[in-house]
Amino acid sequence: MKLAFIGLGNMGFPMSCNLVKAGYTVYGVNRSEPKELQFQKQGGHIGKSLKELAQEADVIMTCLPLPADVEKVLLGEEGIIPNGKENLIIIDFSTVSPNLNKKIYAAAKEKNMAFLDAPISGGTTGAEAGTLSIMVGGDKEIYDKVLPIFEILGKNVYHIGESGSGSSIKLLNQYMVSAHTQAVSEAFVLAEKAGIDLSLLYEILNVSYAQSKIMERHYINNISKDDFTPGFELGLLHKDISLVNEMASSFDVTLPLGQKVTELISEALEAGLSKDDMSAMIKLMREKAK
The missing domain is CATH 1.10.1040.10 (N-(1-d-carboxylethyl)-l-norvaline Dehydrogenase; domain 2)
Structure with missing residues (x-):
């Protein structure tokens, strides 16, 4: 399974590194190149555009600071959903509004993709240790499919209900x-x-x-x-x-x-x-x- 992680910040970097340590092939994307190079040193892969990842990855994860960033990366013209393949699974770990989650969920469903909102709690310490609390909204069958990924990143993982409920x-x-x-x-x-x-x-x-x-x-x-x-x-x-x-x-x-x-x-x-x-x-x- 090929994974992509967009947003290698204080939380995203240790989370993506834990997925690499678990044996996954993970492509990292970040606004600043030094963080990508740092991720490469940890065994991650870099050098792919959003469009390329949208066609090649099986699961794409985002962990971004602002709702506008999430919307641009997932719904923008150059973003994941307009350019993605069918059956792509998208997981957003960012903290955004439930209404934005529902908007993204609907857009993904229209393109035969799946979307889970999965905001996290536990800080950088939890991200590094893989002990985060993860609150997931979206379709249960998709949650079950990617649960092994969640269990690498978090100690307390919950499926809450429909899209937006995690947020x-x-x-x-x-x-x-x-x-x-x-x-x-x-x-x-x-x-x-x-x-x-x-x-x-x-x-x-x-x-x-x-x-x-x-x-x-x-x-x-x-x-x-x-x-x-x-x-x-x-x-x-x-x-x-x-x-x-x-x-x-x-x-x-x-x-x-x-x-x-x-x-x-x-x-x-x-x-x-x-x-x-x-x-x-x-x-x-x-x-x-x-």
Whole structure:
């Protein structure tokens, strides 16, 4: 089985490398050539255009930062679906709206191709270890066919239901990630103002009801080191919470907390933090507390 992986970023690169290690023939495509060359050094193949891969690959996977990127790669004139062969399976690991998933699913079906939305959670650590959570929407028989691929990439793999359902759950995850990120930022800044040692605070909260993976991630990887090198950029979190609000609006659901968190993340982006890790919300809270 010939695979293609489009988007060799922080998540896509380790995921595609794990498929190579598992013995698959994998072609990698990325906007920047250095990442493709790095992938080649790991045993991957490069040098194919989207059109060529659409005709030659059996399964094409995408992991891209923005919905517009996904739409262009899959539906654009030079993209996969307009140029693909029948029975091609397309899997998108990106975080986009359920409505975009359904649009892509319908376009693929019209061309006798299959599409699965399969957003992921678990960060770069999970991508490297092959322990991601994968939430899949689309036809069950296609899911069953590519399950061995999912099981290389993730530890917790779920078929949710129809197209778009995987993204719906991912957006709910991102909603809570955003809220937890803000709560951690506020609590740790308040602790600093109160003269509480942050390492002691973390130790206690980590064995209390306030414990969360987000607190653990943000404190261990970033806050404790005062290093906000991105594992997941704050700008991408803003994109995700905006999609959450769009989803809520489509169901006439109000998210008061979500709206406030969106405002605060927008403020952080205006302060120049968009390329920092999402844990950098604490930097905005520190400025507000001065």
